[in-house]
Amino acid sequence: MKIDIKEMDEYLVKLLRTVGDNLVVDSAKDKSVDTKSSRIDLVTNFDKSTEKWLVGEIKKKYPDSTIVSEEGYGDVVNDMSGLVFFVDPIDGTMNFVKRRDDFASMIGVYLDGKPFLGAIIDVVKSEIYHGGPDYGIFRNEEEVTSPKNQSLPEGLVDISWPMVMADKFNSQAVVKKSSGLRIYGSAGIIFEHLIFGREVLYMSYLAPWDLAAGRVLCESLGLEVATIDDSPVNMLKSQVVIVGTKKVISEVLRTVKK
Amino acid sequence: MKIDIKEMDEYLVKLLRTVGDNLVVDSAKDKSVDTKSSRIDLVTNFDKSTEKWLVGEIKKKYPDSTIVSEEGYGDVVNDMSGLVFFVDPIDGTMNFVKRRDDFASMIGVYLDGKPFLGAIIDVVKSEIYHGGPDYGIFRNEEEVTSPKNQSLPEGLVDISWPMVMADKFNSQAVVKKSSGLRIYGSAGIIFEHLIFGREVLYMSYLAPWDLAAGRVLCESLGLEVATIDDSPVNMLKSQVVIVGTKKVISEVLRTVKK
Numbered sequence: 416m417k418i419d420i421k422e423m424d425e426y427l428v429k430l431l432r433t434v435g436d437n438l439v440v441d442s443a444k445d446k447s448v449d450t451k452s453s454r455i456d457l458v459t460n461f462d463k464s465t466e467k468w469l470v471g472e473i474k475k476k477y478p479d480s481t482i483v484s485e486e487g488y489g490d491v492v493n494d495m496s497g498l499v500f501f502v503d504p505i506d507g508t509m510n511f512v513k514r515r516d517d518f519a520s521m522i523g524v525y526l527d528g529k530p531f532l533g534a535i536i537d538v539v540k541s542e543i544y545h546g547g548p549d550y551g552i553f554r555n556e557e558e559v560t561s562p563k564n565q566s567l568p569e570g571l572v573d574i575s576w577p578m579v580m581a582d583k584f585n586s587q588a589v590v591k592k593s594s595g596l597r598i599y600g601s602a603g604i605i606f607e608h609l610i611f612g613r614e615v616l617y618m619s620y621l622a623p624w625d626l627a628a629g630r631v632l633c634e635s636l637g638l639e640v641a642t643i644d645d646s647p648v649n650m651l652k653s654q655v656v657i658v659g660t661k662k663v664i665s666e667v668l669r670t671v672k673k
Numbered sequence: 674m675k676i677d678i679k680e681m682d683e684y685l686v687k688l689l690r691t692v693g694d695n696l697v698v699d700s701a702k703d704k705s706v707d708t709k710s711s712r713i714d715l716v717t718n719f720d721k722s723t724e725k726w727l728v729g730e731i732k733k734k735y736p737d738s739t740i741v742s743e744e745g746y747g748d749v750v751n752d753m754s755g756l757v758f759f760v761d762p763i764d765g766t767m768n769f770v771k772r773r774d775d776f777a778s779m780i781g782v783y784l785d786g787k788p789f790l791g792a793i794i795d796v797v798k799s800e801i802y803h804g805g806p807d808y809g810i811f812r813n814e815e816e817v818t819s820p821k822n823q824s825l826p827e828g829l830v831d832i833s834w835p836m837v838m839a840d841k842f843n844s845q846a847v848v849k850k851s852s853g854l855r856i857y858g859s860a861g862i863i864f865e866h867l868i869f870g871r872e873v874l875y876m877s878y879l880a881p882w883d884l885a886a887g888r889v890l891c892e893s894l895g896l897e898v899a900t901i902d903d904s905p906v907n908m909l910k911s912q913v914v915i916v917g918t919k920k921v922i923s924e925v926l927r928t929v930k931k
Contacts, residue, residue: 454826455852455853509829509852509853513828513829513852513871513872514829514855514866514871514872515871516871568712570771571767571771571772571858576837576848576853576854579838580837580838580840580845580848580854582838587838590834590838594713594767594771595713595767595834595858596834596838596856597772597856597857597858598854598855598856599855599857600829600853600855608772613771613772613773613774614771614772
């Protein structure tokens with residue numbers, strides 16, 4: 416499949432710019448909020464309308480692609496061949512509803528199973544982080560350079576709160592070796608911090624749409640994405656993922672207990 | 674003591690505007706970083722120079738006041754009579770160093786032991802939250818109204834990570850009743866979230882300068898500030914403090930175990 420990577424990157428940025436402009440207004444509106452798997456797993460009318468729109472636009476432009484998405488407007492995807500889009504219309508829905516800050520919208524693109532392009536918008540900051548391994552990574556128009564390969568004691572870590580409260584995988588030992596724990600509650604926002612070296616580890620149970628865009632951006636900048644048992648990352652299932660600098664991932668894999 | 678409250682509020686805002694303009698530049702510079710009580714309790718040359726400047730300016734304008742401050746440029750204060758200033762030059766020094774975001778500078782003013790004025794700047798956002806019980810509370814120029822009296826299940830809570838990891842005071846039960854845990858790592862930034870109803874509880878071991886300004890702002894807006902054992906708040910010692918909506922404080926006091 417021959418794809419114009421620049422054209423696609425610009426298209427992703429255009430889509431997320433529109434989504435961001437809408438969501439920043441929507442975050443102040445009354446929302447219709449439903450729960451999914453639990454009392455604190457939220458979905459709003461805006462998650463659904465945003466995803467529906469994104470899926471429609473992607474299908475118009477790339478009719479031969481398949482789409483994996485959070486709220487069900489995408490396809491049933493059983494293999495990673497060809498062009499696969501991952502869409503998370505609102506990442507950090509709880510933050511969107513309660514904080515009205517620190518939420519994102521994300522699109523990841525994989526070609527024959529390989530990271531191809533990713534785009535994340537920090538909606539309230541109005542900044543888009545985008546690009547891929549063969550294209551470079553950008554914050555809006557400005558190219559981003561790789562973050563320093565910091566060690567665990569040098570940096571802040573971000574771990575999902577159910578995991579760290581239960582000390583799953585020995586995660587509290589990881590925190591104690593670090594500079595401290597932060598919990599921002601949105602994968603997209605945490606990927607932003609990782610890209611700029613402002614946190615050094617993210618550890619959480621992630622669905623494909625939570626991980627796809629961030630994985631592209633992080634790996635393109637020399638960060639590592641691994642699973643908790645160091646098995647290959649599978650983009651078609653949910654799994655416990657660790658993302659961070661090479662030094663940190665190596666230290667975390669020595670520290671965690673499956 | 675006769676004090677022009679409007680003049681003092683404007684003075685606090687002017688001081689923090691200068692501090693904010695400097696710190697946003699300083700955060701990108703190389704810093705001289707030392708540790709205090711532990712490996713992760715940081716102080717930089719900018720904490721010290723900022724406090725020294727603030728203490729000097731306050732002493733010039735209010736020579737009869739006493740000043741309680743973090744880095745040692747203030748006075749030894751043994752009682753709360755008269756006009757007492759509390760200065761935290763950089764609140765969230767770890768964030769200042771690692772995240773370059775989510776840090777604050779804060780000044781709290783008490784008159785004969787009573788909350789009088791408070792001012793907090795979110796440095797990166799360049800927003801100042803300021804005012805007092807007899808004056809009103811403002812975000813920059815715009816008056817702030819009281820947040821909704823949300824219940825614990827309705828809101829996000831922010832608890833210091835050593836406390837929640839060790840389940841001190843039964844704090845994990847508090848998290849489980851809430852909408853979720855966030856950890857932002859700066860008292861000033863968390864007070865900002867509380868003021869706007871974007872988090873509903875802050876629970877942490879706080880020094881006087883961590884608490885002083887936020888207590889003024891929060892109490893002025895109908896939020897509650899209590900100690901973990903419901904004893905009176907003592908502004909001259911460090912203590913475990915809970916700050917939140919009336920509903921949440923009542924629920925938390927029923928849930929925590931001393």
